[in-house]
Amino acid sequence: MDVDIDFKTDFDPLVYFKEAIRASMVKNKELIKHPAGAYFQPIPIDPVTNLASIPYEQAEELGYFKIDFLHLSLLDCFENKQQIRTLLKKEPDWQLLQSPTIVSKLFQVHRHYNLLAEVKPVSVQELADCIALIRPGKRHLLKPYIKDPEVVRQELYRKPDDGYYFKKSHAIAYSLTIVLQLHLVKAGII
Numbered sequence: 136m137d138v139d140i141d142f143k144t145d146f147d148p149l150v151y152f153k154e155a156i157r158a159s160m161v162k163n164k165e166l167i168k169h170p171a172g173a174y175f176q177p178i179p180i181d182p183v184t185n186l187a188s189i190p191y192e193q194a195e196e197l198g199y200f201k202i203d204f205l206h207l208s209l210l211d212c213f214e215n216k217q218q219i220r221t222l223l224k225k226e227p228d229w230q231l232l233q234s235p236t237i238v239s240k241l242f243q244v245h246r247h248y249n250l251l252a253e254v255k256p257v258s259v260q261e262l263a264d265c266i267a268l269i270r271p272g273k274r275h276l277l278k279p280y281i282k283d284p285e286v287v288r289q290e291l292y293r294k295p296d297d298g299y300y301f302k303k304s305h306a307i308a309y310s311l312t313i314v315l316q317l318h319l320v321k322a323g324i325i
Contacts, residue, residue: 138200139171141207148173148204158194158201159186166190171203209242209312212319219315227317229257240325241316243309244269254281262313263306267291270301 148155158172159181166184169191178199181188191201213219231237233255238248247269254277256262264284268277273291280287292303319325 139203139205141205141210143210144206144208145211146204146206148202156180157186158191159184159188160192161190169201171205172201173204174199174201176200207312209315209319212324222315222318223311225318227314228321229255229317231317231320232256232262237317237320240320242312244313250277253277259307259310259314263303263310264288264291266309266313267301267303267306271299273301 149157152173152175155173155175156178158169158174159166160169161167166181166186166188168184168186172191174187174194176199178194179188180186187194187199189197189199194201232251235248238251239245243266244251247265250268251265254261254265254268256265261284264280267273268280268291276287276291280291292301292306294300316325
């Protein structure tokens with residue numbers, strides 16, 4: 136299990152958290168830096184690389200808890216949280232989702248214009264549903280969703296007995312990121 140937190144692209148957790156230990160992974164039989172992860176608990180450190188000596192997959196199996204500090208370039212467009220909050224309170228121009236050129240620039244959905252054109256989302260929840268529909272094992276729900284979104288929404292976010300599933304909270308968060316992008320497109324910033 137890990138936690139993902141979005142930051143501007145210049146954020147480095149080790150600058151702010153001296154006790155953090157960079158997570159590692161194996162690539163071509165070599166221990167390398169994980170692109171975003173850090174540990175805040177004692178974990179063995181490789182003396183050569185100064186990274187966690189246990190690759191993140193095995194570390195998770197051993198009970199270590201990783202935090203991923205993800206770089207989200209969209210955040211570079213804002214100076215403070217209030218600017219984000221202000222835009223999120225405004226209704227975006229949902230019609231922008233009907234433009235293949237604009238959709239090609241958007242987070243998560245850039246390759247799914249056809250799905251957006253078919254669903255025609257006009258709310259954060261409907262956009263979140265589109266984001267969930269593009270996940271493995273959920274695309275088959277598209278036609279039933281178009282007929283009755285409320286009924287299908289229950290299945291869309293249902294946790295299976297085993298395997299991968301996409302949480303509704305992630306879909307909503309991704310949808311809000313796209314809402315910010317729509318506002319920035321409308322303002323000519325991106």
